[in-house]
Amino acid sequence: MSKSVVPAERVRRFCLAFPDSAEVIQFGHPFFKWRGKPFTVLSDHENDLLSIKVEKEVQPIFLQDPRFTKTAYVGQHGWISIRLTSSLDWEEIEALIEGSYRLVSSKKQKANTGRK
Numbered sequence: 001m002s003k004s005v006v007p008a009e010r011v012r013r014f015c016l017a018f019p020d021s022a023e024v025i026q027f028g029h030p031f032f033k034w035r036g037k038p039f040t041v042l043s044d045h046e047n048d049l050l051s052i053k054v055e056k057e058v059q060p061i062f063l064q065d066p067r068f069t070k071t072a073y074v075g076q077h078g079w080i081s082i083r084l085t086s087s088l089d090w091e092e093i094e095a096l097i098e099g100s101y102r103l104v105s106s107k108k109q110k111a112n113t114g115r116k
Contacts, residue, residue, distance in 0.1 A: 006085035008047040014094055015040050018101050039104040040097050041071075043081075051081040052100035071094070 008030075015021055015032035021039075024031050030047065032040040041051040051071040054062060056078040062068040063080065071079035080091070 003042055007088065008042050010090070011040065011042060011050060011084070011093070014097055015101075018098075020105075021079070021101070034101060034105045037101040037104045048084045049081050050084050050097075051079055052096050053103055054078050054096075054099065055103065 012030065012032075014025065016023060018034065020035050022033055024033055026038075029041060029043040031038045039053060043049045043051065051074075058074075059070070059078050059080060063070060066078045069082075070076075071081045082096075089099050
């Protein structure tokens with residue numbers, strides 16, 4: 001993607017490329033959801049805070065990195081946040097978003113099929 005794309009717009013385009021994903025404004029912020037389940041959220045004044053879901057077991061590893069914080073209100077469920085700054089590694093950001101999407105979509109599919 002072009003470097004001139006605003007970070008929030010880049011996140012939006014990436015999230016909406018996943019199958020069955022949709023953007024919904026909730027609590028005044030863009031939520032990117034798979035079949036109604038959020039996998040990425042943009043928040044703060046300029047939508048410059050990216051929140052994603054990770055496995056609760058690995059959340060403490062991310063929180064050792066000063067770039068990451070526990071997401072307000074939902075951090076206890078494995079959500080982490082990172083500020084969208086000009087010095088981002090977009091391969092890492094996209095991998096984190098994809099991991100969040102896969103985590104949310106695979107849990108829902110397993111619940112629907114009764115698989116573990």
